[in-house]
Amino acid sequence: MISVAMATYNGEKYLPVQLDSILNQTIQDFEIVICDDCSRDNTRKILEDYAKLDSRIKVYLNETNLGFKKNFEKAISLCSGDYVALSDQDDIWLPEKLEKSLMCIESTGVDLVCTNALLVDGEGKSLGSTMMKDVLAFDYVSENPDSQLMYLCQKTIVQGSTVLAKKAFVQSCLPIPDSFKFHDKWLGLKAACTKGIRYVTDETLLYRQHGSNQTTNDTRNIFTDLKITKTTARDLENEAQVESDLKYVLDNFELNETQKKIVSDSYEYLTVHLKKKDWKYFSYFAKNYDNLTFQKSAVKKAIVLTKKFLGMFIRIKKKIHG
DSSP: OEEEEEEESSOTTTHHHHHHHHHTOSOOOEEEEEEEOOOSSSHHHHHHHHHHHOTTEEEEEOSSOOOHHHHHHHHHHTOOSSEEEEEOSSOEEOTTHHHHHHHHHHHHOOSEEEEEEEEEOTTSOEEEEEIIIIISOOSOOOSOHHHHHHHHTTSOOOOGGGOEEEHHHHHHTOSOOTTOSOHHHHHHHHHHTTTOEEEEEEEEEEEEOOGGGSOOHHHHHHHHHTTOOHHHHHHHHHHHHHHHHHHHHHHHSOOOHHHHHHHHHHHHHHHHHHHTSOTHHHHHHHHHGGGOOOOGGGHHHHHHHHHHHHHHHHHHHHHHHO
């Protein structure tokens, strides 16, 4: 049996469509384990209504908000199947997603497989791009675990919503360290250090991109004036997070000599690379925060984002320079 682990939070808009797509799989021997993280919209009622209609749906309501990563960890820990598939609350699974993933993991003997996905907008319309090529930015990854580890030391090549893994492997990865921001990056590194990862190149789900995640023109103009963009800030934070992740791997994983060299070389390169970053944006942002002027239509949003990015910059600088 396959356990589908889902973490929900204020997901009423897309949740019914996702649940219907999971229930419509060509493989029907599964359970859906859902942990709701104190949703304030109609999510809990939707889950309870679906659970009444299908006994395979098991709903757990958190008493306190755990956050995205820990909520997924809880859902995984409650799974009873031989395999665990991770599910977001807002995607759309194609009917053969579980079947194709299961065939791959059984035929290769690895602990974790990923599939490709088609990117769609909030209305479910194709954006003409795919997860592997346009988000994770690769067409092919070697089946050699050491090569996969090398990839993972540079960027994420595992997207959680496409994952199917053996239950024993996933549970051996728990708990997820607090220092890791993303559960899928953690699972990918653990898999690459053991039996490796396999990829199903077929698109098995529609990966929804929300319009609400787009930066508004007013806000973008603010950061242009400061000669810094949201992308630049996010890149800095991601690089600092990767550095932290690799440090944890070096200190806590049982690595062979080849793996140790791969991770340590990547860690040393990244440390030097980050220390060479130009930090003039940090000082400019901090010194001029009180004197910044914004368009009236963007005042409230600008202030919120300014505080957010100022805090982000300070955290990254502390992480790198101690």
